[in-house]
Amino acid sequence: xxxxxxxxxxxxxxxxxxxxxxxxxxxxxxxxxxxxxxxxxxxxxxxxxxxxxxxxxxxxxxxxxxxxxxxxxxxxxxxxxxxxxxxxxxxxxxxxxxxxxxxxxxxxxxxx
Amino acid sequence: xxxxxxxxxxxxxxxxxxxxxxxxxxxxxxxxxxxxxxxxxxxxxxxxxxxxxxxxxxxxxxxxxxxxxxxxxxxxxxxxxxxxxxxxxxxxxxxxxxxxxxxxxxxxxxxxxxxxx
Numbered sequence: 692x693x694x695x696x697x698x699x700x701x702x703x704x705x706x707x708x709x710x711x712x713x714x715x716x717x718x719x720x721x722x723x724x725x726x727x728x729x730x731x732x733x734x735x736x737x738x739x740x741x742x743x744x745x746x747x748x749x750x751x752x753x754x755x756x757x758x759x760x761x762x763x764x765x766x767x768x769x770x771x772x773x774x775x776x777x778x779x780x781x782x783x784x785x786x787x788x789x790x791x792x793x794x795x796x797x798x799x800x801x802x803x
Numbered sequence: 804x805x806x807x808x809x810x811x812x813x814x815x816x817x818x819x820x821x822x823x824x825x826x827x828x829x830x831x832x833x834x835x836x837x838x839x840x841x842x843x844x845x846x847x848x849x850x851x852x853x854x855x856x857x858x859x860x861x862x863x864x865x866x867x868x869x870x871x872x873x874x875x876x877x878x879x880x881x882x883x884x885x886x887x888x889x890x891x892x893x894x895x896x897x898x899x900x901x902x903x904x905x906x907x908x909x910x911x912x913x914x915x916x917x918x919x920x
Contacts (some may be wrong), residue, residue, distance in 0.1 A: 734911035
């Protein structure tokens with residue numbers, strides 16, 4: 692069964708304290724691993740797409756990496772404005788129709 | 804571009820009432836999706852469409868209906884609303900190419916918060 696699992700469910704960091712969020716997946720024929728950011732009361736906002744193991748992408752304090760079984764979202768020296776829920780998603784088996792399966796998300800809180 | 808827009812932002816329904824959630828995108832995307840998001844749960848796909856006139860069920864379609872008469876619009880219809888349909892509903896769109904090609908990024912609307920009492 693296709694599945695996407697995120698950990699931890701919640702993460703509290705002090706400003707400047709670097710950490711990583713995990714997304715493990717069991718999806719046949721992976722065709723992309725997506726990271727989204729969701730602020731309270733808003734729709735998910737696209738961050739990254741990773742297509743192959745070993746690929747890395749960066750945006751400001753965020754860096755996403757992908758292996759054959761999991762993806763990490765590394766947050767370097769976070770700021771309070773990085774507080775949000777981070778979602779990862781993968782296309783269901785094959786991905787030709789774009790149907791995504793989402794993890795439950797990691798709620799990140801960064802305190803000043 | 805406005806991207807993906809949804810109306811209304813909030814709605815309270817009584818059990819048994821019906822309503823339509825509106826979704827419009829101005830990016831000329833061929834794929835459109837409806838998700839629901841419940842507290843502490845991941846987004847669940849309700850219905851999707853690969854183009855005008857073509858729709859298909861997602862993971863949780865019961866109690867909902869959709870239509871796609873134009874590329875831009877993808878309304879979601881709730882018939883006989885039930886408390887279990889209390890949720891936040893998100894519409895999304897993407898441009899996906901030929902079968903077998905990498906799936907393209909989905910862009911989400913701001914959501915509709917629905918309460919059924």
